[in-house]
Amino acid sequence: MLEIRGLTVRYGSADVLSNVDLTIGTGEVVTLLGSNGAGKTTLFCVLSGLVRPSSGTVTFMGEDLARMRAGRIVERGIAQCPEGRKLFAQLSVEKNLMLGGYVHRGDRRAMKQSFESIIALFPALEAKLGAPAGSLSGGQQQMVAIGRALMARPKLLLLDEPSLGLAPLVLQQTLDAVAAINRTGTMVLLAEQNAYAALAIAHRGYVISDGRIVLEGTAADLRENDDVRRAFIGA
Ligand code: ATP
Secondary structure, three states: OEEEEEEEEEEOOEEEEEEEEEEEOOOOEEEEEOOOOOOHHHHHHHHOOOOOOOEEEEEEOOEEOOOOOHHHHHHHOEEEEOOOOOOOOOOEHHHHHHHHOHHHOOOHHHHHHHHHHHHHHOHHHHHHOOOEHHHOOHHHHHHHHHHHHHOOOOOEEEEEOOOOOOOHHHHHHHHHHHHHHHHOOOEEEEEEOOHHHHHHHOOEEEEEEOOEEEEEEEHHHHHHOHHHHHHHHOO
């Protein structure tokens, strides 16, 4: 469904992504493991049309994304939930969610369906719909950020470090929600530093270091891999 080949991104004279190959198949959760500055967010921003490749190809369901504008990419079925959530803190939870459904603004039925499915997934948000998003706990804000991306009804959800700053129990609840989203057929690309938890819900994974893919495999293989254990899990 998604195929990235030979992707290189340069900021000035520095290669931030070098010759990256990555695929996502129907129904998959794929995790991208890497430390700070490895290039995960840059890869996501390429997929969202916010950063342009210097070379390489990116296709989604047969269409070239590399030159597609960001709004069109959302229409085609890719939505990004950014690192740090990036909510509109002063706006209500409900308005934050509705903004995510902007591409479907002409289809009130679709908007209502999406909204109801997000509340079913995150029931804790129901009592908070009128509250400013910035007043919620970290875990609830993460729910809003994921819900906002889901309002676009994506086929592929890009989740950039959803566990950042969350307590372990809340992290687990967040990743359980991601697994539930995947069970409805949505593909997920999940960037995480919390490798053990991410690999538990992923089908496959890639390890990125200094902008290069240095390892790939099934989630089970990566969990057993000595280098992954040393770098991310603790041997
Ligand atoms: P983090 O988890 O810390 O966000 P990351 O794996 O998502 O890490 P990126 O944010 O993609 O990594 O950054 C990759 C590299 O590119 C880093 O060295 C970063 O400093 C650099 N970088 C990111 N954005 C820019 C930019 N706009 N201009 C120049 N360099 C940048």
